[in-house]
Amino acid sequence: MTGNWTAVAMAFVALFMVGGIVSFLKQGLKKGALLLGALAALATTAAVLWW
Template identity: 75%
Template sequence: MSDNGTAVAMAFVALFLVGGVISFFKQGLKKGALLLAVLAVLATIAARLWW
């Protein structure tokens, strides 16, 4: 996979995790939502660094 392809894949992972944050928060699982939020931020940073 090219460098841009990896960055795009990481961006999609970040968006998927943001969806999980919203879902967990709606269910009242605040610790899980916090964990997914941290992972989403890390995936966003990884996508930005790979770009």
């Protein structure tokens, strides 16, 4: 049961980072958006593997 909550938390973190990507792109910070994209992909992968 705990594993499911951890996966949900990781998915929430990934979605939060996607919002950051949009914000960074609007500000013209492409390197920051790229970094957040990589971190969001890692968080999504962690959520899927943890499930």
